[in-house]
Amino acid sequence: MKFKNSLQFAKKLDREDPLRSYRNKFLIPKINNKQSIYLIGNSLGLQPKTTKQFINQELEDWAKLGGEGHMHARNPWLYHHRLAKKTLAALVGAKPSEVVAMNQLTINLHLMMVSFYIPTTERYKIIAEAGAFSSDQYAFESQIKFHGLNPDKVLIELKPREEEFTLRTEDIVRTIMEHGREVAMVLLGGVQYYTGQLFDIPKITAAAHSVGAIAGFDLAHAVGNTPLNLHKDDVDFAVWCSYKYLNAGPGAIAGAYIHEKYESNTELPRFAGWWGHDEGERFNMQKGFKPMKGIDGWQVSNVPVFQNAALLASLEIFQEAGIKALRKKSIALTSYMEYILKEIDPLENTLKIITPVNPEERGCQLSIFTKQNGKKIFQQLNKAGVITDWREPNVIRVAPVPLYNTFEEIYRVGEIINSLLK
CATH class of the missing domain: 3.40.640.10 (Type I PLP-dependent aspartate aminotransferase-like (Major domain))
Known part of the structure; x- marks a missing residue:
């Protein structure tokens, strides 16, 4: 798939996503009264709406x-x-x-x-x-x-x-x-x-x-x-x-x-x-x-x-969703995020992805090695409503989970990171 760094393209991917309805099965945390962009499913997954019923x-x-x-x-x-x-x-x-x-x-x-x-x-x-x-x-x-x-x-x-x-x-x-x-x-x-x-x-x-x-x-x-x-x-x-x-x-x-x-x-x-x-x-x-x-x-x-x-x-x-379908979307999400991060910092002056480039050799996680101002970038992301994970000494982990994350969220994260680097 040939990606584009545009909101229109991200929304198009979401409209075509056969798993898009599953996001509505989860409770999304809020920051400043707005739905957060939750990217730490690799740390603690979100609560299904049916959990209380069970x-x-x-x-x-x-x-x-x-x-x-x-x-x-x-x-x-x-x-x-x-x-x-x-x-x-x-x-x-x-x-x-x-x-x-x-x-x-x-x-x-x-x-x-x-x-x-x-x-x-x-x-x-x-x-x-x-x-x-x-x-x-x-x-x-x-x-x-x-x-x-x-x-x-x-x-x-x-x-x-x-x-x-x-x-x-x-x-x-x-x-x-x-x-x-x-x-x-x-x-x-x-x-x-x-x-x-x-x-x-x-x-x-x-x-x-x-x-x-x-x-x-x-x-x-x-x-x-x-x-x-x-x-x-x-x-x-x-x-x-x-x-x-x-x-x-x-x-x-x-x-x-x-x-x-x-x-x-x-x-x-x-x-x-x-x-x-x-x-x-x-x-x-x-x-x-x-x-x-x-x-x-x-x-x-x-x-x-x-x-x-x-x-x-x-x-x-x-x-209901099936792990094979989830894996297919997972690869697409991480590949799109990888593409956007490389668009933002092509020479890796600040950000370097240390997760394998081959999607078959990674899960739905990208670990971003920050060469400078890593902790500050992490904190500013949180203030902007993006929940990521910091690992010492200088890695930001992001995990776009196919059950509840969207391509538009990936695009929005790219926008925020781009503004922070500038």
Whole structure:
């Protein structure tokens, strides 16, 4: 598509957008009594208008039924965790038995590492990003120490090449091969939170498996953002949060995936809880943990119903819109923003996009490296009603989300940035 830096062109794209009606399904925050241009869906997604309805249904059933709601609520709470499975499976490219909504992301990461990071004298290394999100780094370090090992000797951190911002797939694969049979686990993000880079999950997984290592992914910035094929790609496990692109609210219930090849493996170590115990015997309250088949056997506690209800409100929208259609618009939005930013500053005197140029190698995020006055530009954008995200030391992250952002908004942001640079 040949873009134009004009309001007329942006409005034309919006009129032709088959997903344009979905914006009306969300509540848009206001700044100075005007709808903001909300570009931080990669940090916290917007609230669907139906969220209150979904939560109110559970509140009403609680009020009317009390504890009987576990069996007799309109969505019985005993089986509430099943309700998200079908749509989550479609979003991550898995079978319903391989996914479940539970806990929070870092808790799920710890639970997965308990089961899949089993170091030996010969195989003990973890390959991860040097710039992984801090909670992931804390999990890696604490899990390594839990096994009595030294993180400095165990953790192999991947860094971009000199004067580059993103990791090359060939460098990731080369590092895996170099450490070979010493590698116990390769654990990366799906989309890198700082740069917006989408990693090549199939190639990385294949490389990990070729040396006998486990392949796991943190999909916090990938789920609901890009199409995924975890089962087909033979990924061993993955975890994610639901408050970013899945729009389930602050502190929302998270999710996890485990490939079906492990579904009957009761020998894997795990930190067990009663909601992972065989459903038919759960209320016998007897000693001796018998895990449910599939990932449900990794559940620890019963599902937080109100949080799950908020997630279901958003998943209903995803099921209707379809991740493939959302991805198509996502690529168009980021490409249009990239075009406008380059029109504004073609020589990159102030702004440099550090997210991969190839749309297939990024999610719906552009990370803008500011060479000067970055914090000031960020603050002025906010005053002008544009909500973006600042990451130290000098990056402004913008995430045009296809469910609720428009091409006209992208054009307006360009106008504002252009005036600020002048």
